[in-house]
Amino acid sequence: MLELDTITAGYDRLRPVVREVSLTLAPGEAVGLLGPSGCGKSTLAKVAALLHRPYAGRVVIDGEPARGWRHTAPRAQRTAIGVVFQQPRMSADPRLPLRDLIAEPLRATGRRDEVPARVGELADTVGLTGELLGRRPHEVSDGQLQRACLARALVLRPRWLICDEMTAMLDASTTAALVAVVEEYRAAEGAGLLAVGHDSILLERWCDRTVHWQTPPTD
Amino acid sequence: MADTLWRSTGRTRRSTRTVRISFSAVTVAAVVLAVLIVPPLAQLDEQAVDLSKKLLPPSWEHPFGTDDVGRDLLLRCVYGLRISLLVGLVAALVATVVGTLVGAAAAAFGGWTDRIVMRLVDTFASVPHLLLGIFIVAMFRPGVWPVIASVALTHWLSTARIVRSEVLSLRSRPFVDAAISGGASRLRLTARHLLPSVLPQAGLAAVLMVPHAMWHESALSFLGLGLPTHQASLGNLVQSARSSLLAGDWWPTLFPGLFLIIPTLAIAGLAGAWRERINPRRRSELML
Amino acid sequence: MTAAVLSVRDLSVRFRMRGDRHVAAVTGASFDLAAGECLALVGESGCGKSVLASALLGLLPGNAQTAGSATVDGLELLGADERTLARSVRGRRVALVPQSPAAHLTPVRTVGAQLEETLRALTATPRRELRRAAVAAAERAAFPASHLDRYPHELSGGLAQRAATALALIGDAPLLLADEPTTGLDRDLVNRTVDELRRHTDDGATGRALLMITHDLAAAERIADRVAVMYAGRIVEIAEARTFFGEPGPLHPYARGLLAALPERDFTPIPGMPPELGDLPDGCAFAARCDRATGLCATRPDFASGLACHHPAAVPGERSAAHA
Numbered sequence: 001m002l003e004l005d006t007i008t009a010g011y012d013r014l015r016p017v018v019r020e021v022s023l024t025l026a027p028g029e030a031v032g033l034l035g036p037s038g039c040g041k042s043t044l045a046k047v048a049a050l051l052h053r054p055y056a057g058r059v060v061i062d063g064e065p066a067r068g069w070r071h072t073a074p075r076a077q078r079t080a081i082g083v084v085f086q087q088p089r090m091s092a093d094p095r096l097p098l099r100d101l102i103a104e105p106l107r108a109t110g111r112r113d114e115v116p117a118r119v120g121e122l123a124d125t126v127g128l129t130g131e132l133l134g135r136r137p138h139e140v141s142d143g144q145l146q147r148a149c150l151a152r153a154l155v156l157r158p159r160w161l162i163c164d165e166m167t168a169m170l171d172a173s174t175t176a177a178l179v180a181v182v183e184e185y186r187a188a189e190g191a192g193l194l195a196v197g198h199d200s201i202l203l204e205r206w207c208d209r210t211v212h213w214q215t216p217p218t219d
Numbered sequence: 220m221a222d223t224l225w226r227s228t229g230r231t232r233r234s235t236r237t238v239r240i241s242f243s244a245v246t247v248a249a250v251v252l253a254v255l256i257v258p259p260l261a262q263l264d265e266q267a268v269d270l271s272k273k274l275l276p277p278s279w280e281h282p283f284g285t286d287d288v289g290r291d292l293l294l295r296c297v298y299g300l301r302i303s304l305l306v307g308l309v310a311a312l313v314a315t316v317v318g319t320l321v322g323a324a325a326a327a328f329g330g331w332t333d334r335i336v337m338r339l340v341d342t343f344a345s346v347p348h349l350l351l352g353i354f355i356v357a358m359f360r361p362g363v364w365p366v367i368a369s370v371a372l373t374h375w376l377s378t379a380r381i382v383r384s385e386v387l388s389l390r391s392r393p394f395v396d397a398a399i400s401g402g403a404s405r406l407r408l409t410a411r412h413l414l415p416s417v418l419p420q421a422g423l424a425a426v427l428m429v430p431h432a433m434w435h436e437s438a439l440s441f442l443g444l445g446l447p448t449h450q451a452s453l454g455n456l457v458q459s460a461r462s463s464l465l466a467g468d469w470w471p472t473l474f475p476g477l478f479l480i481i482p483t484l485a486i487a488g489l490a491g492a493w494r495e496r497i498n499p500r501r502r503s504e505l506m507l
Numbered sequence: 508m509t510a511a512v513l514s515v516r517d518l519s520v521r522f523r524m525r526g527d528r529h530v531a532a533v534t535g536a537s538f539d540l541a542a543g544e545c546l547a548l549v550g551e552s553g554c555g556k557s558v559l560a561s562a563l564l565g566l567l568p569g570n571a572q573t574a575g576s577a578t579v580d581g582l583e584l585l586g587a588d589e590r591t592l593a594r595s596v597r598g599r600r601v602a603l604v605p606q607s608p609a610a611h612l613t614p615v616r617t618v619g620a621q622l623e624e625t626l627r628a629l630t631a632t633p634r635r636e637l638r639r640a641a642v643a644a645a646e647r648a649a650f651p652a653s654h655l656d657r658y659p660h661e662l663s664g665g666l667a668q669r670a671a672t673a674l675a676l677i678g679d680a681p682l683l684l685a686d687e688p689t690t691g692l693d694r695d696l697v698n699r700t701v702d703e704l705r706r707h708t709d710d711g712a713t714g715r716a717l718l719m720i721t722h723d724l725a726a727a728e729r730i731a732d733r734v735a736v737m738y739a740g741r742i743v744e745i746a747e748a749r750t751f752f753g754e755p756g757p758l759h760p761y762a763r764g765l766l767a768a769l770p771e772r773d774f775t776p777i778p779g780m781p782p783e784l785g786d787l788p789d790g791c792a793f794a795a796r797c798d799r800a801t802g803l804c805a806t807r808p809d810f811a812s813g814l815a816c817h818h819p820a821a822v823p824g825e826r827s828a829a830h831a
Contacts (some may be wrong), residue, residue, distance in 0.1 A: 037692060078399065079400070095416065103402070109402040149397070153400075169691065171550070179774070201770050312708050
C-alpha cells in the first residue's frame, strides 16, 4: 500500500496548499487525482514521492512510514517510487544524452552492469530508436524527451509510479503511446499508479478510479 | 525541389562579430606566442643597463626606444607582459577554484552553512578590494606569490556568488527531483548534475577575471607594493616611466600601457564570444 | 467569400546545420485565411507548426532560410527587413497571443502601464487620453479595469492570459496568431481562453483572422472553422472542422490516427514515431507508420483539394459533394 495520511503541505506554513488530505493506493491499482491548475495536487504528488517535506501527516510505503524527505529518505524508499513530471525539458539534465538520462538511476544506485541490457530494453518499450539515444535534450522534441523521462522513471522497476501531468504538453498520439507503456509496465510488474492531472476524460479512461480534489475549507 | 529559392534570415551583425572574434583570437595567440618564444630566443639581457643609450626614442634598433637606464623597452615590455599574464592567469585560476567550491558548497548544503558562508562573503566584499589587496601584499616581502595571493583572495567573492545563485536556480529544477528519486546521493547530485552545469559559467568568470587580475597586478606594482622594482612587470614599467613622462619622453609610458590594454581587451573579447555561445543553448536550435 | 487576410504559398523553412546538413522544418505550406475565420494548425510536437508561426512573425533564428511567400494585407512577410517587421508587421498586421502569458508580460510594471506603453507605440493616442484608452483596451479582452494597477505576478493564470490578449489586440491587427495558447491549462481555463479568442475573431465589422497553433484537438474542435494537419513539416490535410471532427471524419490516415488516439475515442497510439526532419524519405513521410501504404507511397503525393495522400479514407471530391 502507498498511504498518504492527513497530509498538510505547501510553501508557506501559514497558507498550506494541501490541507489534511488522505489517499490510499493498493498495489496494482491505478488512481487518477483530478483537480484544476494550481490547486496543490502537484505538491501532494511531490510529497508522495518523498520529494517535499509536508508540515504534517505521514506517508507509509508498503507498511513502512517514510523516515525522511529528499536526500534524508532512505534510498530504498526513494527508489520504490518512480516519478514523471509535466515538463520534460525541465526534468532532463540538459547535458546528458538520452541514453545516459535513462541509465542515470542505475548508475546512481551502483547497478552499472545492468545498464546496457535494461536501457536497450526500455528504449524499445518507449519507442526510442538507436540514433535518438545519442542525442541531447535540446536536439529532440518534447514528445521524444518525455518518452526518455518515462523510461528513466521505470528503469529501477519501482513498485509505485507517480505521473504528474505527464501528458499535458503532448499530442494525442504520444499521450496514448505513453499511457500504453505505463499500463504495460503495471500489468507486468503489478505496480500501483497515481496519475495527477486536470483532464477528466483522460484520467477516467486511464485509471481504475478517480478522485476529485476537494477545495480545502478556507478559514 | 531543386529550384527552390532560399532566402537567409541571418542578421548582418553576425559578420562584424566574426571580425571581432577573429581579431581577438589573433591578438591573444600573438601574445601567448610572444611571451613563450621571445624570452628564450632573445640573446639580449632585459636587465642589462647601458647608460650611454638611456632614453633613446623609438628607432629600428630599439622599436620601442629605451628606458632611463638604457634597457630595450620592447624586450622589457614582453618580459613585463609575461609576468603580468602569469600573475593574472594563476590568480584567476585560484580565485575561480576557491569561488566555485565555496559557492557550490553553500548552495548544495543550504541552511546554516549557506547563511554563514554568504555573510562571510558579504563581509569581505564590503571592504574595497584594492585596499584589502594592499593589506595582504603589505604583510609579505615584495614578490610574485604575495601579489597572486592578494589578487586571488580578493576576487573569489564574485565567482562564489555567481556559482551559488546558479546552483540554487538549478536545484529548484525538476531534473534534480528526478535525480533524487532515482537514488542519487547528495555528492553524486552535486558532482554529476549541478557542478558540470555551472562549469561553463565559472570558466567564463575565470577568463573574464584574467584581464582584471592583470590590471590589479599593475595597480599594486604602480603603487610600489607589488613586484620588486627591478622585475619588468607592466605596472613597474609604467611606474618607473613617470619621471621621464614629465620630461616629455612619451614612449616609456605609451608602450607598456598599450601592452596592458590591447591583450586585456582581446581576452575580454574572446570571453564575450564564449558567453554568447553558452547562453542561448537553453532552448532547441530547431525550435522543436 | 471575403478576400484572404493571410495568404501563404509554398512556404518552406529550413535550418542550416553543421556539416552542410539541412533540416526541413516546413515544406511547401499553402493556405488562405479570411477575416472572421479561425484555422487550427494541429500536429505533434516537432512537426514544424511553431516554426511556421515564427516565420510569419519574422522571429526565426539566424541559421534559418525561407522560401515561398506569405502575405498579410498584401504585405510580404518573408524576407522583410527588421525595420518593416518592427514598424508594420508585429502588433500592427500580425498580433501574437503568446504560449505563456506570464512570461510575456514585464514582471516589474503594472498591466496598465504596459497597455499604455503599447498604445503609445502603436496608436496616436494623446498622452492625457492614455489611461482611458488603456481601460478600453482592457475591456475588449475582458480584463477587469480594477486590476490595471496590478503586477503580472499578482494575477491568476486566466487574467494573465487576458492581459496578454489585451496587449495583442491594441494594434488592431487583422491577423491573430495564437501559439499553443492553452498548454498546461486545465479544461475549464482552456475553454474560456479559446472562447475568448473566438470572440475576438468574430469581433468588429469584418472580424479578424485567427491562426491557432495547438496540439489540443479538443480546443481546435471547440472554435475552429477549418483544421490544417501538419506532419513532418508538411500540411497533409486541410478540412472543414465540422466534417473533420464529425462525419465523415478526416481523410488522411495520419489525421484519422491522431483523432483515434484521443481518450474519448479509441485511445490507441499511431505506431512508431515521425521521421527526422533532417532525414525525410523521398515519398510520403507517413508511409512507414501507415496501414494503408502501398508501393505507390514511395512517391510523394501532391497536395490537391486539401489533401496529400495516395490512399485517403474517402475521395476528397465525394466529401465536398456530400456536404455541398
